Amino acid sequence: MEPLRVLELYSGIGGMHQALKDSSVSAEVVAAIDVNTIANEVYKHNFPHTQLWAKTIEGITLQEFNQLSFNMILMSPPCQPFTRIGLQGDVTDPRTKSFLHILRILPRLQKLPKYILLENVKGFEVSSARDLFVQTLENCGFKYQEFLLSPTSLGIPNSRLRYFLIAKLQSEPLPFQVPGQILVEFPTVESANAQRHTIIVDVMKNSLENKMEPNPPSDGNPPCCGKETFLFKLETAEEIKRKLQQDSDLSVQMLKDFLEDDDDMSQYFLPPKALLRYALLLDIVRPTCRRSTCFTKGYGTYVEGTGSVLQTAEDIQIENVYTSLETLSEEEKLMKLSMLKLRYFTPREIANLHGFPPEFGFPEKLTMKQCYRLLGNSLNVHVVSKLIRTLLG
Structure with missing residues (x-):
């Protein structure tokens, strides 16, 4: 099997790249893209051989995306439009411009990626940006699952509750997929049936928020x-x-x-x-x-x-x-x-x-x-x- 060709958007210091290495999956990051010059210095320091584009995502053309020939996207769009202590401007916040550009580009790609993973703050799950995202995924033929997860579930003594979405380009559902529901635990195929009963209601979301976040x-x-x-x-x-x-x-x-x-x-x-x-x-x-508690910037x-x-x-x-x-x-x-x-x-x-x-x-x-x-x-x-x-x- 050939290595995955991964496009890392909003690459920051390289957390997604490091996670890819940590997963032991055979993969190559074909390009990492971020406008933060200081974060890019850290990225280059740790991943010197990866092609790093210091440019805005909304400035990248469809042709440039196609030339990268990637089959996986890892991304962590700006969280400020969705964070609960911010203005929650959602899609009206100028910082979502790049993400909306990705959503416009995705259906027009010469070849759709097979895998997508997105990370954001808790609050993204109730945003218009999320609704546009999942609508785009569905229109393109992706099956997806959403999560609200914290490192504590892996035995790490740090609360950092975050929203995640993983998507795969295929016709049949994911083995652990629970349509319309957000999972709060990592799934296993064996426990797929049990996961189908893991429904997040407002009470549970509030409980998790109080339990896991400062x-x-x-x-x-x-x-x-x-x-x-x-x-x-x-x-x-x-x-x-x-x-x-x-x-x-x-x-x-x-x-x-x-x-x-x-x-x-x-x-x-x-x-x-x-x-x-x-x-x-x-x-x-x-x-x-x-x-x-969660360490912030x-x-x-x-x-x-x-x-x-x-x-x-x-x-x-x-x-x-x-x-x-x-x-x-x-x-x-x-x-x-x-x-x-x-x-x-x-x-x-x-x-x-x-x-x-x-x-x-x-x-x-x-x-x-x-x-x-x-x-x-x-x-x-x-x-x-x-x-x-x-x-x-």
Whole structure:
């Protein structure tokens, strides 16, 4: 069997390419396309032999697409038009222009690709862009399945709930296909019948969202808690119970398996100003925890809602630090909070959680802020890799 010829759209730092390698499928990326010059530097650093086009997708002609002669598309279109903390402009957002161009080009290709995989944020599944996408797929003769998946389902201690669609050009349904439904687990052919009963209703979607995703950034004011009582931090008893349940799930690895062995982490410790301002809003995890919230592109710059922070003083009980914290002076408060030795996860640690192998690196000239931003815009390699194997299986 000849290697697959893969077109990687919105290639970023190369998460899709890495997932393709991770899947052990015989494939060649015939072209990777992205306009982000910094992301392209990282891509070239890790995949120097891949043809990389630093141009807008909407500027690529039908003839240029045909000349690439690809039979698989991997893509992760811009998520901003669909994210729940954005304006949700959907197809009216200028950033969807390139995706709409792809939908216009696809039916006109000299030869349709056999496989398509798309990744986006939760929220894409209820967008007009999604409706146009699946309509185009159906018109072209593709069979497809949609998913909402998080790395936690693969035993990775990081919540990153994302929308995925895999499609295959064929007349018969996929073995695991459940028309009109979104699966929340990876399918197996053996459990296809069981999967047919995995229906997502609004209640389940809300439940998943609350379980897997961090709260969006706010204006810094405490959230309205209704009749719920907040305990020593801005967490309800229910939230603490959920976190304890996650930490006791032995099917998920501990965070310590993903951490760097470096004695000098001083540059990653939270500055006093951030500690004082966001103390009650931090999602604090220890190396022995089996969970962490989604890392966003603002991690390291913004604190609230951008990802978990690590408590490196493991012998200190967090309750002892936070009890009566609000009654203390700033100096006393800072002294208490400093006992926890809270630090940001390093870019390498986030890359580890995202499934990038140790040999995947960043050019030395990149700043820490740039690395965080690129990783926040990337995807989980292992999740995509498993979906590729599922699609080709």
